[in-house]
Amino acid sequence: MVKNCGWNEIAPIPKYNRVIEGYEDSFKDLKNKVKGEFPLQLYTIHYTRRTHSVFDNVTWLREAFPQELIMNPSDAEVRGIKTGDTVLVTSRHGKVLRQVFLTERMMPEVVTLGEGAWVMIDEATGIDLAGATNILNGAIPTGQGHSGWNSCNVQITKWTGKPLDADAKWPPRIPLKEA
Amino acid sequence: MEKQLAFYFDMSACVGCKACQVACKDKNDLPVGLRWRRVLEYGGGDWIKHPTLANLVVPTSVFAYAISTACMHCQSPLCAQICPTAAITKRADGIVLVNQDQCIGCRYCEWACPYGAPQFNERKGVMTKCNFCEDLLAKGENPVCVAACPMRALEFGDLAELQTKYGKDNAFAPWPSADLTRPALVVTPHKHAFPSGKGGGMILDPEEM
Numbered sequence: 597m598v599k600n601c602g603w604n605e606i607a608p609i610p611k612y613n614r615v616i617e618g619y620e621d622s623f624k625d626l627k628n629k630v631k632g633e634f635p636l637q638l639y640t641i642h643y644t645r646r647t648h649s650v651f652d653n654v655t656w657l658r659e660a661f662p663q664e665l666i667m668n669p670s671d672a673e674v675r676g677i678k679t680g681d682t683v684l685v686t687s688r689h690g691k692v693l694r695q696v697f698l699t700e701r702m703m704p705e706v707v708t709l710g711e712g713a714w715v716m717i718d719e720a721t722g723i724d725l726a727g728a729t730n731i732l733n734g735a736i737p738t739g740q741g742h743s744g745w746n747s748c749n750v751q752i753t754k755w756t757g758k759p760l761d762a763d764a765k766w767p768p769r770i771p772l773k774e775a
Numbered sequence: 776m777e778k779q780l781a782f783y784f785d786m787s788a789c790v791g792c793k794a795c796q797v798a799c800k801d802k803n804d805l806p807v808g809l810r811w812r813r814v815l816e817y818g819g820g821d822w823i824k825h826p827t828l829a830n831l832v833v834p835t836s837v838f839a840y841a842i843s844t845a846c847m848h849c850q851s852p853l854c855a856q857i858c859p860t861a862a863i864t865k866r867a868d869g870i871v872l873v874n875q876d877q878c879i880g881c882r883y884c885e886w887a888c889p890y891g892a893p894q895f896n897e898r899k900g901v902m903t904k905c906n907f908c909e910d911l912l913a914k915g916e917n918p919v920c921v922a923a924c925p926m927r928a929l930e931f932g933d934l935a936e937l938q939t940k941y942g943k944d945n946a947f948a949p950w951p952s953a954d955l956t957r958p959a960l961v962v963t964p965h966k967h968a969f970p971s972g973k974g975g976g977m978i979l980d981p982e983e984m
Contacts, residue, residue: 655807661793679980
């Protein structure tokens with residue numbers, strides 16, 4: 597029945613499942629290990645600023661946790677990126693801007709961004725300024741085993757336009773007022 | 776001085792959740808930019824290419840730990856020594872306080888303090904800093920950072936008593952050497968913690984300092 601809906605199934609025994617937009621999809625030529633247009637794996641974490649999207653507008657929490665893109669210094673070095681730089685994150689589905697945070701705790705060629713940020717699209721460019729991972733992830737229904745909305749392949753480039761202000765300095769958003 | 780109030784920080788337990796920082800901001804109603812207690816991440820290490828397997832990298836000595844820093848209520852407070860109007864004083868119980876009526880906002884103490892504890896309130900035009908929640912202490916309650924810590928990594932008490940209980944360690948990177956100001960602090964180090972001045976890593980979030 598799951599298959600009839602177009603979703604995948606998982607094996608009854610533990611074995612490797614190739615996922616959509618996973619490690620293999622970051623290569624143009626997997627056999628010869630030639631990286632493609634989106635060479636980095638991005639996965640999303642439950643970010644410490646908020647519970648999913650709840651409390652994202654609390655200024656003290658925005659100051660404590662700046663919704664940074666976390667990556668390994670070796671990946672940043674080849675792209676000419678330093679801690680605190682604004683970077684453009686591009687996936688097959690969308691683009692976001694974020695400040696970068698470099699740490700060796702992150703595995704090379706893997707980056708992470710917290711899920712649940714409140715989307716703030718720049719109307720002129722179509723780029724999301726808040727770093728909402730739903731902009732980057734595709735609407736990929738998968739069924740079992742893995743969730744298509746939690747990871748994707750991305751490319752990261754140094755942003756040459758105006759650097760992003762820290763989130764804590766943005767005007768506070770209050771939903772009732774916006775409605 | 777018969778008494779010296781001090782903080783105890785269990786670096787090995789701290790997970791960097793910043794509950795202490797936010798609780799402090801809440802209690803003292805601090806604007807963005809002022810953080811009397813703040814949490815920084817210190818880390819380093821390296822990844823190397825696997826000697827035989829192409830495309831495989833392996834971590835070597837990757838480490839990180841969080842430090843929660845507030846005013847150390849030092850035994851030789853540089854801020855009080857440098858203050859031209861004597862607005863910063865050390866009380867009999869060891870708490871270092873800024874008298875904001877006397878402060879002229881020259882910010883010398885901000886430069887002097889190696890822990891970044893005195894912070895300038897631009898709206899008020901005076902220096903502000905951790906006051907050890909003296910109002911709560913007077914009521915017999917804990918300072919809010921101590922009360923908020925979900926890992927119970929923060930404690931407070933008399934310095935001599937804390938030293939008897941937890942030892943005398945108080946200088947780990949990226950904090951400066953304890954010789955500078957003799958901070959009223961006792962630390963249980965993280966297993967990867969470096970001594971002050973011998974750090975093998977860097978502050979990972981310098982914009983948050």
